[in-house]
Amino acid sequence: MRKIVKENYQEMCSDICQEIIMTIKTKPDALICIAGGTTPLGVMEQLVLELKSKQIDYSNVKFISLDEWVGISKETPGSCLETLDTNLFSKLHLKDEQVIFFDGKAKDLNNECLKMNKELAMFGPIDIIILGIGMNGHIGFNEPGVDVNLDAHIVDLDDTTKQVMGKYFKEQIQLEKGISLGFRQIKAARKIIVMANGEHKKTIVNKVLTSTPDVKIPATILKDVDNCTLIIDKQANGE
Numbered sequence: 001m002r003k004i005v006k007e008n009y010q011e012m013c014s015d016i017c018q019e020i021i022m023t024i025k026t027k028p029d030a031l032i033c034i035a036g037g038t039t040p041l042g043v044m045e046q047l048v049l050e051l052k053s054k055q056i057d058y059s060n061v062k063f064i065s066l067d068e069w070v071g072i073s074k075e076t077p078g079s080c081l082e083t084l085d086t087n088l089f090s091k092l093h094l095k096d097e098q099v100i101f102f103d104g105k106a107k108d109l110n111n112e113c114l115k116m117n118k119e120l121a122m123f124g125p126i127d128i129i130i131l132g133i134g135m136n137g138h139i140g141f142n143e144p145g146v147d148v149n150l151d152a153h154i155v156d157l158d159d160t161t162k163q164v165m166g167k168y169f170k171e172q173i174q175l176e177k178g179i180s181l182g183f184r185q186i187k188a189a190r191k192i193i194v195m196a197n198g199e200h201k202k203t204i205v206n207k208v209l210t211s212t213p214d215v216k217i218p219a220t221i222l223k224d225v226d227n228c229t230l231i232i233d234k235q236a237n238g239e
C-alpha cells in the first residue's frame with residue numbers, strides 16, 4: 001500500500017476521478033466498484049461531470065456493489081444502492097445491466113452472495129475499486145476479526161458500525177447485519193484505492209498506517225497489496 005496525502009478533499013476526489021476515467025478509456029467495458037458511503041461522494045460528483053463533459057463512452061462499463069445493509073435497499077435513502085443511484089447511476093442514465101448490486105432485502109441472502117460471486121467470476125476481477133475506511137477500520141462490511149479468505153458473505157455488524165450508522169439515515173433505524181464482498185474479491189481488484197478524509201478519520205488512519213496487517217483492523221489487510229493506494233487529505237494525516 002502506498003500513501004498519498006493531498007491538500008484537501010477536492011484534490012483527492014479529482015485524482016481518483018482521473019484514475020477511474022483512465023480505467024474506462026483503456027478498458028471501455030471496465031468493472032468498477034465504488035463504496036456507497038459518504039467518503040466517495042465527491043468522486044461520484046466529479047465523475048458524472050467528467051464523463052458527460054468529455055463525452056467519454058461509458059455505455060459498456062459495469063458497476064458492482066461493494067456492500068449493503070441487510071433489510072433495506074434502494075427505497076431507503078442512505079442505503080448503499082440509493083446513495084450510488086442518486087449520486088451516480090441515475091445521473092449517468094445507466095442501463096439496468098450496467099449495475100450489479102446486492103439486494104439487502106433479498107429473502108435468500110446466501111443466494112445473494114452466490115449471485116455476486118457468479119457475477120464476479122463472469123465479469124471480474126474488478127478493474128478499479130474505491131473504498132472508504134470505517135471508524136473501526138472496516139472495509140465494506142468486512143468488520144474487525146473478519147476471515148480474509150471469504151468471498152461475498154453476510155456479516156454481523158460491529159458495535160462501532162451500529163453506533164455510526166445513524167449518519168446515513170434520515171429516520172432512526174437499527175440494522176444488525178450487512179452483506180459484503182469479501183477480501184478475496186477486493187484484493188483481486190486490478191487497482192485498489194482506499195480514501196479517507198477529515199479530522200474524524202485521523203485516529204483510524206494512523207492505526208492503519210502504524211499497524212502490521214491484522215484482521216482486528218481490516219484495512220491493514222490491504223497493506224501488503226502492491227496495487228493498493230491510500231489517498232488521504234491533510235486533516236486525516238498524522239496523529
Ligand code: PGA
Binds near residue numbers: 039134139140
Ligand atoms: P464513510 O464510511 O465513507 O461514510 O465515512 C466509510 C465506511 O464505513 O466504510
